[in-house]
Amino acid sequence: MISGRDIVYVSSIxxxxxxxxxxxxxxxxxxxxxxxxxIENTGVRSPGVRDARRVAFRLRRWAGAxxxxxxxxxxxxxxxxxxxxxxxxxxxxxxxxxxxxxxxLVRRTARALGIRDPLVWTYLPTDTTLDLVRTLKHRELVYxxxxxxxxxxxxPERLRAAERELLKRCDVVFAVCTGLAQxxxxxxxxxxxxxxxxxxxxxxxxxxxxxDIIDGDTAAGATADTSVFADSELANLARPLIGYVGGMHxxxxxxxxxxxxxxxxxxxxxxxxxxxxxxxxxxxxxxxHLLGQKPHEELVNxxxxxxxxxxxxxxxxxxxxxxxxxxxxxxxxxxxxVSTDIPTVCEFNEEHRVLxxxxxxxxxxxxxxxxxxxxxxxxxxxxxxxxVAEQGxxxxxxxxxxxLIEESVGGxxxxxxxxxxxxxx
Numbered sequence: 001m002i003s004g005r006d007i008v009y010v011s012s013i014x015x016x017x018x019x020x021x022x023x024x025x026x027x028x029x030x031x032x033x034x035x036x037x038x039i040e041n042t043g044v045r046s047p048g049v050r051d052a053r054r055v056a057f058r059l060r061r062w063a064g065a066x067x068x069x070x071x072x073x074x075x076x077x078x079x080x081x082x083x084x085x086x087x088x089x090x091x092x093x094x095x096x097x098x099x100x101x102x103x104x105l106v107r108r109t110a111r112a113l114g115i116r117d118p119l120v121w122t123y124l125p126t127d128t129t130l131d132l133v134r135t136l137k138h139r140e141l142v143y144x145x146x147x148x149x150x151x152x153x154x155x156p157e158r159l160r161a162a163e164r165e166l167l168k169r170c171d172v173v174f175a176v177c178t179g180l181a182q183x184x185x186x187x188x189x190x191x192x193x194x195x196x197x198x199x200x201x202x203x204x205x206x207x208x209x210x211x212d213i214i215d216g217d218t219a220a221g222a223t224a225d226t227s228v229f230a231d232s233e234l235a236n237l238a239r240p241l242i243g244y245v246g247g248m249h250x251x252x253x254x255x256x257x258x259x260x261x262x263x264x265x266x267x268x269x270x271x272x273x274x275x276x277x278x279x280x281x282x283x284x285x286x287x288x289h290l291l292g293q294k295p296h297e298e299l300v301n302x303x304x305x306x307x308x309x310x311x312x313x314x315x316x317x318x319x320x321x322x323x324x325x326x327x328x329x330x331x332x333x334x335x336x337x338v339s340t341d342i343p344t345v346c347e348f349n350e351e352h353r354v355l356x357x358x359x360x361x362x363x364x365x366x367x368x369x370x371x372x373x374x375x376x377x378x379x380x381x382x383x384x385x386x387x388v389a390e391q392g393x394x395x396x397x398x399x400x401x402x403x404l405i406e407e408s409v410g411g412x413x414x415x416x417x418x419x420x421x422x423x424x425x
Contacts, residue, residue: 243306
């Protein structure tokens with residue numbers, strides 16, 4: 001594992017947003033003895049009316065951070081910066097203001113932390129990121145391509161141009177799926193596929209003895225570990241519990257969920273996650289329970305109670321490169337999983353044969369869930385699901401990423417190192 005380094009970590013999400021690989025990797029890098037300067041999302045588009053709350057929150061964060069030198073320490077060796085920058089892909093005047101004023105404040109904060117010759121690790125491929133990279137005297141540049149951002153901006157051509165320039169500057173590139181890797185490889189041959197991983201410690205399998213898993217009956221008879229399973233929001237719901245964990249965003253197929261819930265009114269449909277889109281079509285159904293966002297460490301207590309876990313994503317241009325983190329979290333707890341047949345999930349299942357994929361129509365989706373409910377849930381099946389999840393353990397993935405970074409930059413020498421070498425000779 002990389003250790004003893006300064007890392008400027010340009011994230012595409014805020015630190016306190018839904019816990020994902022961004023925060024997980026940053027935390028693990030810090031625990032390995034690195035100092036991580038975590039720069040929160042600077043965006044891929046201009047904010048709109050629906051972003052008003054997020055913008056107001058960012059302004060409050062920025063104002064609060066000014067009093068503490070521009071950063072806040074959220075964990076040992078993790079320093080978070082909430083930069084106030086203008087949206088990317090604007091006029092030359094706007095970009096110039098970012099480059100010469102606002103991004104310089106970020107560089108000044110990095111210097112105040114004593115950051116020198118950092119490894120820059122970015123998730124964002126924008127012109128703002130490029131300008132930030134240019135202001136830093138960095139040693140290595142890593143791009144983790146975790147999404148097709150051209151589908152999230154009104155200026156896809158400009159974003160793709162910025163991404164291509166970033167790729168050409170990178171020492172190593174990671175991508176969450178083969179589709180994104182193929183696109184990145186057009187501009188950088190050193191690309192490696194690393195799908196979203198899982199923190200196995202946060203999703204342990206030891207909630208109930210495996211010997212108690214008999215004839216497909218697990219959490220339904222939660223007498224073995226009531227201290228773990230007792231949750232007031234789920235205890236009195238009719239079974240089976242069909243559960244989803246994750247943001248309720250525009251990539252969730254709400255029409256599919258609504259139709260499926262109407263087709264099986266005797267089932268309880270439970271959604272645990274932040275409400276990021278209009279969910280009124282579900283809120284009116286008596287057997288649908290929208291529980292909102294929960295702390296990441298509590299998610300396992302919900303998943304353990306589910307009888308079947310679902311990934312009801314729409315099949316779109318954007319989701320064809322989305323790798324749902326929740327799949328490994330579901331499997332880590334030994335649960336059966338039904339997902340709509342988005343390409344990345346189908347690719348995952350071709351390798352592991354551990355999920356049920358379904359077309360995105362209610363009849364097929366319900367039939368697939370019924371098939372999952374009939375599946376054996378014995379100790380061997382549960383262990384097999386867990387073993388598949390273990391292959392995505394973030395610890396193992398980050399060790400391999402670190403090795404690739406070190407191999408990619410092994411021959412690089414910093415200017416000051418060259419000067420020391422000349423002086424010594």
